[in-house]
Amino acid sequence: MKITDVRPYVSMPIDGQPWIFVEVTTDEGISGIGECSDYASTGLLVRGLDWIKREVVGQDARNIENIWQTIFHKFDDLNGRGFVSHLISAIDIALWDIKGKALGAPIYQLLGGPVRERVPLYTHVQDWNSNAGGPEDAAKAAVATKEAGYSAIKTDPFPAQAGPDAGFSGPAEVERLTPENFRKSVEWMDAIRGAVGPDFELMVDAHARFDVASAIEAGRALEHINLIWLEEPIHVENHNALRQVRENVRVPLCIGERHFTRWDYTEVLNSRLVDYIMPDVAWCGGISELRRIAAMAEAHFIRISPHDALGPVSIAAGFQVCMTTPNLYRQECLHTWFDTFETMINPMFDVRDGSIYPTDRPGLGIELNLDNVQRYLVDPDTREYLNIDTPVENANSKWIR
Ligand SMILES: [Mg+2]
Known part of the structure; x- marks a missing residue:
């Protein structure tokens, strides 16, 4: 062929x-x-x-x-x-x-067959910097998401740095969290936690933005929220810096969307730098590599939670691996995009109650x-x-x- x-x-x-x-x-x-x-x-x-x-x-x-x-x-x-x-x-x-x-x-059958009946998802409410409203709006969105059947969400509650010590805005900057921004971040998360109750699972994404001091302070300031993880508190290039954050916070950490292939994960796992990893199937090396990385993580008793903020083919591919992965936490999705997914693929995933269910359709199933x-x-x-x-x-x- x-x-x-x-x-x-x-x-x-x-x-x-x-x-x-x-x-x-x-x-x-x-x-x-x-x-x-x-x-x-x-x-x-x-x-x-x-x-x-x-x-x-x-x-x-x-x-x-x-x-x-x-x-x-x-x-x-x-x-x-x-x-x-x-x-x-x-x-x-x-x-x-x-x-x-x-x-x-189906691909999940070729990978060894299912180890679960469905793949649980987590989704998003708006980030602080993308939201015109305040913490009350984020809390309302969190409640609506919970009522739609989801039991875990992620958000970025950290306002962008402003003021005289901020540089040009751009992805290469190392941001400092000011006292005012710490306060706003905590207010944001307190509002969400208060609205969804103590058992709903919450994650916070720092989008690899901060200097080490700010990352540590952010982890400490949000400790009472009982996060599932704090994601990418600093940029990913220096694992010694990540170790410094790890040794000074008591929140679980997650990295992975900027780590690719089994080799990027070798030191992360061997050095026990994080508690969860989130490879993206469309970036890390595909279905073959996500499967290998998941097995490496299993050997370290760490769960994977595939990153996914892309189109519908990506989520279909990650789903196939998640079906066969024993050490899965959840697969990421943006549920607000599902209406669009439905117009781009045929058939749409079988999404119910915050999970995707498998079908017997061959290959990716779409x-x-x-x-x-x-x-x-x-x-x-x-x-x-x-x-x-x-x-x-x-x-x-x-x-x-
Ligand atoms: Mg992220």
């Missing part, structure tokens, strides 16, 4: 969130879909997929592991973690989809709804809609190769 093409589709049905879907086709008429969406790097990744296409066309689609290793080592001068592992993820997910379809089985995917195609660099004035059947094929 030879691979004949790798086609990216950059589709943006939600403003500001371009999703990179990938279709891998074969000479036996079976095709699979993958995803490696990354909102800041869309154009780069689409160009990278063009290079990957040159490597994989003509290869046997059944040889998933060999293709994984070939791509990883071919481009390892770039460091296989990050850019390369995103590209591998898209191909790997699509190849597992193909294998499942070829064998007539297909892209190409009419709607193409309706929202954007230029990967400018994010301008390509088909806004053209009927879908005449869609500009610039990014469908």
